[in-house]
Amino acid sequence: MRTANLLKRAVVRMVAATLAVMLALAAPAHALVEIDINKGTVEPLPVAIADFVSADGIGADIAGVVAADLKRSGLFAPIDKAAFIDRDPGPDSQPNFENWRIINAQALVVGRISAEGGRLKAEYRLWDTFAGEQMDGQQFFTDKKNWRRIAHIIADAIYERLTRAEGCFGTRSGFASGAGPKQKRVKRLTIMDQDGANLRTLTKGGDLVLTPRFSPSRQEITYMSFDGGEPRVYLLQLETGQRELVGNFPGMTFSPRFSPDGQKVIMSLQQDGNANIYTMDLRTRQTTRLTASAAIDTSPSYSPDGSQIVFESDRGGRQQLYVMGAGGGEARRISFGEGSYSTPVWSPRGDLIAFTKQSGGQFSIGVMRTDGSGERILTTGFHNEGPTWAPNGRVLMFFRDRQGGGGPKLYSIDLTGHNEQAIPTPSFASDPAWSPTLQ
Amino acid sequence: MRRFHALSRSAPMMALVAVLAISGCASKKALPNNPGDLGLSGAGANGAAPGTRQDFTVNVGDRIFFDTDSSVIRADAQDTLRRQAQWLNQYGSYAITIEGHADERGTREYNLALGARRAAATRDFLVAQGVSRGRIRTISFGKEKPVAVCDDISCWSQNRRAVTVLGGAGS
Numbered sequence: 001m002r003t004a005n006l007l008k009r010a011v012v013r014m015v016a017a018t019l020a021v022m023l024a025l026a027a028p029a030h031a032l033v034e035i036d037i038n039k040g041t042v043e044p045l046p047v048a049i050a051d052f053v054s055a056d057g058i059g060a061d062i063a064g065v066v067a068a069d070l071k072r073s074g075l076f077a078p079i080d081k082a083a084f085i086d087r088d089p090g091p092d093s094q095p096n097f098e099n100w101r102i103i104n105a106q107a108l109v110v111g112r113i114s115a116e117g118g119r120l121k122a123e124y125r126l127w128d129t130f131a132g133e134q135m136d137g138q139q140f141f142t143d144k145k146n147w148r149r150i151a152h153i154i155a156d157a158i159y160e161r162l163t164r165a166e167g168c169f170g171t172r173s174g175f176a177s178g179a180g181p182k183q184k185r186v187k188r189l190t191i192m193d194q195d196g197a198n199l200r201t202l203t204k205g206g207d208l209v210l211t212p213r214f215s216p217s218r219q220e221i222t223y224m225s226f227d228g229g230e231p232r233v234y235l236l237q238l239e240t241g242q243r244e245l246v247g248n249f250p251g252m253t254f255s256p257r258f259s260p261d262g263q264k265v266i267m268s269l270q271q272d273g274n275a276n277i278y279t280m281d282l283r284t285r286q287t288t289r290l291t292a293s294a295a296i297d298t299s300p301s302y303s304p305d306g307s308q309i310v311f312e313s314d315r316g317g318r319q320q321l322y323v324m325g326a327g328g329g330e331a332r333r334i335s336f337g338e339g340s341y342s343t344p345v346w347s348p349r350g351d352l353i354a355f356t357k358q359s360g361g362q363f364s365i366g367v368m369r370t371d372g373s374g375e376r377i378l379t380t381g382f383h384n385e386g387p388t389w390a391p392n393g394r395v396l397m398f399f400r401d402r403q404g405g406g407g408p409k410l411y412s413i414d415l416t417g418h419n420e421q422a423i424p425t426p427s428f429a430s431d432p433a434w435s436p437t438l439q
Numbered sequence: 440m441r442r443f444h445a446l447s448r449s450a451p452m453m454a455l456v457a458v459l460a461i462s463g464c465a466s467k468k469a470l471p472n473n474p475g476d477l478g479l480s481g482a483g484a485n486g487a488a489p490g491t492r493q494d495f496t497v498n499v500g501d502r503i504f505f506d507t508d509s510s511v512i513r514a515d516a517q518d519t520l521r522r523q524a525q526w527l528n529q530y531g532s533y534a535i536t537i538e539g540h541a542d543e544r545g546t547r548e549y550n551l552a553l554g555a556r557r558a559a560a561t562r563d564f565l566v567a568q569g570v571s572r573g574r575i576r577t578i579s580f581g582k583e584k585p586v587a588v589c590d591d592i593s594c595w596s597q598n599r600r601a602v603t604v605l606g607g608a609g610s
Binding site: 181182183185208210211226229230231252254255268270272273274275296298299312314318319342343356358382383385386401403404430431 | 586
């Protein structure tokens with residue numbers, strides 16, 4: 001355990017020199033509570049999240065969603081409200097810090113929800129109880145029906161202020177839900193908020209659907225469906241439910257993913273015994289062939305700057321990971337460990353590639369640097385497959401089939417290999433996709 | 440040998456072991472490609488009228504099996520496909536769909552391609568035996584449609600398959 005180094009009270013760095021001098025004259029350098037999320041194990045930070053002041057129960061509901069978000073991240077330990085000495089702290093006055101320090105609350109969250117002009121106004125403040133200082137204070141307006149969204153935005157703000165990493169509580173998950181016995185499993189495209197709320201089923205179950213992936217720029221998903229008998233890649237508009245075929249290819253298309261600018265879909269086209277990688281420009285409809293091997297080339301994923309593509313191929317005999325330029329051409333193999341490697345996904349931060357690895361009859365989720373060095377396995381077992389990155393590049397979601405377990409379920413794990421969490425879904429779930437941050 | 444031993448744990452496979460032991464004509468490694476050999480057919484060899492789908496499934500054998508991560512047509516599968524080709528050439532009005540499948544010990548996308556590769560290899564073998572390529576459509580279901588459900592090799596080996604489906608009587 002590295003609890004001794006739990007709290008890093010970093011000195012605020014002054015960026016602009018002139019400003020720095022002025023501030024330095026005005027006040028001593030601050031030392032505020034902060035979590036170092038790059039450490040292996042982190043003892044969760046005890047935080048007090050008070051019910052937001054409100055005329056009805058919505059203030060407590062919002063505080064509940066904020067607390068659940070922060071707890072799920074594994075970095076925070078919300079303190080039981082029964083332990084609070086001050087029962088109803090509001091956002092208007094400075095807290096009695098001593099009463100929060102006694103219960104070991106390192107940080108305190110307070111707020112108020114009120115109606116203003118037919119909309120919901122949410123105010124929140126984050127206090128460092130030991131430094132006795134406000135760390136953040138913001139207000140938001142929204143429709144009342146979007147109250148959960150406001151709670152996620154507040155949780156993101158707290159997470160960002162205390163970890164200096166982007167929060168992802170306001171994102172969604174897309175996946176293939178599965179129902180019925182394994183021989184006749186019905187799969188439906190499903191999306192839900194990161195905390196499981198607002199679950200929506202997007203397809204009816206008549207067609208087998210696989211591998212949903214979110215657009216980085218629009219409310220769209222690309223996925224594969226067996227509807228109409230021929231397995232093909234489709235686009236689905238989330239708002240309208242409108243569906244369209246991607247391209248008119250002479251064979252099965254599968255394994256789709258968007259380019260980082262959202263303008264292209266990259267996918268595999270199967271022709272006889274081999275699969276090659278193609279893109280289709282969604283505006284011009286132009287298709288481009290990127291690989292021409294007699295092998296299975298699939299699972300393409302762009303680097304976040306759009307300049308490179310990682311994919312899997314069995315051109316060397318077994319599934320291995322290769323990197324090529326975005327225009328195709330020569331590919332260089334990057335995976336050299338024992339076993340086979342598949343389903344590569346480039347990190348949104350650009351520094352790592354996540355993958356599925358099969359070795360010794362086990363399926364693992366791991367990461368390596370983009371040149372193939374520094375391989376690290378995060379979880380191993382009977383069957384783990386299909387990693388997807390959180391937009392902040394710090395957490396991975398994947399699906400796991402336990403031996404004898406009957407079907408797959410979703411899990412998340414931190415890049416550190418710690419804080420593995422089961423993600424509750426009403427039925428079996430596989431092929432997860434982590435949405436980009438909602439605009 | 441070890442593999443054979445593992446197979447004998449499940450009841451249907453025990454039946455298979457018995458059949459193989461009596462017939463003595465199949466190699467130990469090979470799995471049966473003919474459901475009739477498995478004793479799975481209630482009708483028996485004479486129960487299906489010649490030229491019917493049931494005749495094809497029961498007396499010819501509608502599926503072949505593959506080794507792990509392979510699309511090579513095994514020797515036992517070649518026997519089945521030769522019987523299939525003979526039958527299909529005799530009853531030329533049937534449209535044919537070959538479904539390629541993979542077991543669940545692979546990743547989703549690769550298995551879709553592997554199933555397609557198995558279906559294509561099966562088609563090519565039938566075409567070489569004189570079946571018209573124009574009659575044959577192929578489709579891959581990857582690991583999405585297992586027929587045997589358990590988490591060990593006795594099931595996986597049955598799921599690595601190509602199934603010849605008679606797609607309705609054409610012109």
